[in-house]
Amino acid sequence: MRAVVQRVSDASVTVDGNRVGAISRGLLVYLGVAQGDTEKDGDYLAEKVLGLRIFTDQEDKMNLSVQDVGGAILVVSQFTLLADARKGRRPSYSEAAEPEKANRLYLYFVEQLRKRDIIVATGVFQASMKVQYINEGPVTILLDSTKLF
Numbered sequence: 425m426r427a428v429v430q431r432v433s434d435a436s437v438t439v440d441g442n443r444v445g446a447i448s449r450g451l452l453v454y455l456g457v458a459q460g461d462t463e464k465d466g467d468y469l470a471e472k473v474l475g476l477r478i479f480t481d482q483e484d485k486m487n488l489s490v491q492d493v494g495g496a497i498l499v500v501s502q503f504t505l506l507a508d509a510r511k512g513r514r515p516s517y518s519e520a521a522e523p524e525k526a527n528r529l530y531l532y533f534v535e536q537l538r539k540r541d542i543i544v545a546t547g548v549f550q551a552s553m554k555v556q557y558i559n560e561g562p563v564t565i566l567l568d569s570t571k572l573f
Contacts, residue, residue: 438556447498
């Protein structure tokens, strides 16, 4: 399971012109589910996302988590995070989980976040979405449950 985590001051997602999810200060998380992923991967990434100390404290040092600052999280599914572009010019998505499994683990990840009393908004699984955000910093962190990076 892979995630791109961005510190944002505002983020929203629309589908067919309808705003389906929005947050103010917090994290935008793009989540990709791989073929071999399980709930264990979701648990690991949820804990990692919640604990990332990427918000600034009173001394302007990144020492605070999204929970520490009372932020929210917008989670958007994105199978393209599993793209393999090492050969040729057209990426392969063969490592991405099939839609049924990917949706189940995406929803599992979201539920793990919500269990921690944090506001979580989402996009729509398999929809064509438009995501708008203001990346603060900019701060962007890459996470992988297999710890590739």
